[in-house]
Amino acid sequence: MLQRIGDALKGQKWLAYLVLGALALVFAAWGAYGIVNLNFGGSDYAAEANGAKISLEEAHNRWLRQQTQWQQRLGGMEIPPDLRKRFQDQMLEGMIGEALIDERTQSLGYRVSTEALREAVQQEPAFQIGGQFSPEAAKGALAQAGISLADYERDLRTQARRAQLEGGIRASEFLTPAERARLAELEGQEREVRYLVLPAERFKSAAGVDDAAGQAYYKAHQAEYMTPESAHLEYAQLSLAALEAQVTASDADLRAAYEKAKGRLEVPEKRHARHVLITGKDDAAALAQAQKVLAEAKAGKDFGELAKQYSQDPGSAHNGGDLGWAERSAFVAPFADALFGMKVGEIKGPVKTQFGYHIIRLDEIQAGKSKSFEEARSDLEAQLKRDRATDRFGEIQERLQTKASEPGADLKALAQEFDLQAGEMPTFVKGAGAPPLGLAPPLQELIFADPPLAVGRLGGPVLLGDDRLAIVKVLEHRKARPKPLAEVRESIVAALTQSRATALALAAAKAARQKLEGGAS
Incomplete structure (x- = not known):
């Protein structure tokens, strides 16, 4: 849930280079727990990117959070100096990339309304109890991730602006030759940076x-x-996975399921093709260019070379226009209709889509077929077990609903009768929960209600997601202190x-x- 928002652009390094200009990183001084910039101006900041400054406070707070996360991963050990240096460098590099993209989104006028932000926060499942937004649940989840609510809201707003920018760029579907050249130039550049380290240690x-x-x-x-407020609990839980492990499926069962599912086991026809995409603001000029390429292709010129020379599809041009193996649903309708009406070796075009004009060559056809019983067996077995376990899960839930509400109902006896996993939880924390039940918002709502679930009384069954349920008994309530x-x-x-x-x-x-x-x- 709270994987840092910056990861939304992981693997999209090209995006930052495409939309943004050069980066200016000034002298910076790092502390083991703080970052100090030595710049040429009067203000203190860790780095500057296209005029957008990364403040010392931002860098300091980010490092404190990441340091805590890394120490948890290392089992509480101190981070070795060489690793600390590497983590700090990676962190600042990431913040620079974020600043560049943020600067661009703001210059283009991308905005996120307060109403939209509030709705996004309130719809986060980890912040809800019983389907309703809970400030306590939000604080607990954010505390576990080491993030304040203000930081989360700011990062969420930033993520939304970046998504708008990325969506706008992707919608264009191609890079112009000038943009490709600029991208190649930027990716090959190196920058020399000098900085002074002043460890706070x-x-x-x-x-x-x-x-x-x-x-x-x-x-x-x-x-x-x-x-925080907490409770000492006895619990018993049932998982769908545990029921699946108990279910068996005979060969006869699987063959019967295969006969019923034959219609769903069709492997669709796939085709292997290449194309040249011609696009431009002047439709007539683009069509004329596409017709010229079509004539050259039909005259016997190497299709792959034509794609490398003329195609404006950045995803396939460098690879000779190769689109790989794909079924009909992978393409927009005009392209799919043309491709799936061709013979192997045929060249067709120009075919117009919303992306431009295409010249298409069909290289291979892989006919559709039905999966054999052996090919489908493992999937059928998994689905059959899942279906039977789901039915059994529902049956147990209904019976527990009745039995748990009966006078004198005993949690341990019910756990034994229905083969539930039973245990004791000394500290189930309000807004945070505890293993193995986790945060468990429905249990939070039950146990810490106003009035709370009475000591000694059985509560539940409560669904914890779609595949787990639990019944609980409160042994002790503890107020916050x-x-x-x-x-x-x-x-x-x-x-x-x-x-x-x-x-x-x-x-x-x-x-x-x-x-x-x-x-x-």
């Missing part, structure tokens, strides 16, 4: 924290050091020390910048 010894400062920080930030200072003292000292060390590193970086501006090297 160097300043920690000068950033001492006494008891008074720690107590003051604790009082001022007590809301950050709360033990502040954590004792002694319990959080270490983290407070670490936070204050880091904050002060970062401030000292920033001051040192500013002094270094002044020296550089004065001519020092």
Whole structure:
């Protein structure tokens, strides 16, 4: 859910190069927990891209989040210095790419309304309990990902603008020769960047924290050091996957299913073709060019070379217009009608579509056929087991609905009767949940309702998605309360020390910048 929004353009490196101009990255100084820029201007920022500045605060906060995520992946270990340097470089490079794209979307006037943003946030499934948006669920999910609600909303707005830009570019379906040349030029360029590293670690010894400062920080930030509301539960759950593992399907069952499904087991005809796409604002000129290419192709000129020379389809021109194997549904109707009416070796055109004029050559045909029983067996078995398990799942749900509401219903007895996975969960947290049930919004709504599910009472069954259900019994309710200072003292000292060390590193970086501006090297 909360995979960082920047990943939306992963694998789309060409997009940033296509739409944006050159990048200017000025001197930057990195701390182990902070980033300081040494630039030529009066303002402090980590990097500049086409006039769009990445602030020190943005870079600092991004690094803190990513550092936490990487440490979790490393099992709580400190990140080795060489890896830290690599992660920091990758992070800043990613932020630069994001800034370039954001600058372009804003210059083109792409906007996302507050209403649309609010609707997108409220429709996020992980932020809902019982199908309704829950601020508690949103805070819990974002806390697990290390993101504030404000950051999430800002990133969501940015993602929407980028999607508008990407969609506009993709809708054009092709690059002009000039754009392709520019893309090739940009991809081959290298930039030399100089930066100064001032690790905040160097300043920690000068950033001492006494008891008074720690107590003051604790009082001022007590809301950050709360033990959330929670419950101690007994639970029993049933999964569709567990039922599927118990289901068997005989050979006779599978053959009967095969006979019923024959109509759905047709493998459609596929064709292997090449094409040349001619497009342009002047329709008459494009048609004339397409007719010229058609004449050359029919005269025996190598079709692949014609595609490389004339085609304006960036996806196939470099490969001689090769479209690979595809079925009819892969193409727009005019193209599909022409292609699937041709004979092997035939050249046809110009065929007009919304993309331009096409000259098509059919190379091979792979006839459609029905899957044999053996070819379809594994798919049929999986589907049959799924169907039977789904039926059994529904039956158990209905019976549990009745039995769990009976006076004196016992969770452990029901778990044994219906072969449910039973267990105890000492701390099921409001807004966060706990393994193995996870966040479980429907359970959140049941357990922490107003009034909450009574201690000792059986609740459920509750559906956790389409393939899991659970029944629960509350053993104890716990209200939210502040954590004792002694319990959080270490983290407070670490936070204050880091904050002060970062401030000292920033001051040192500013002094270094002044020296550089004065001519020092």
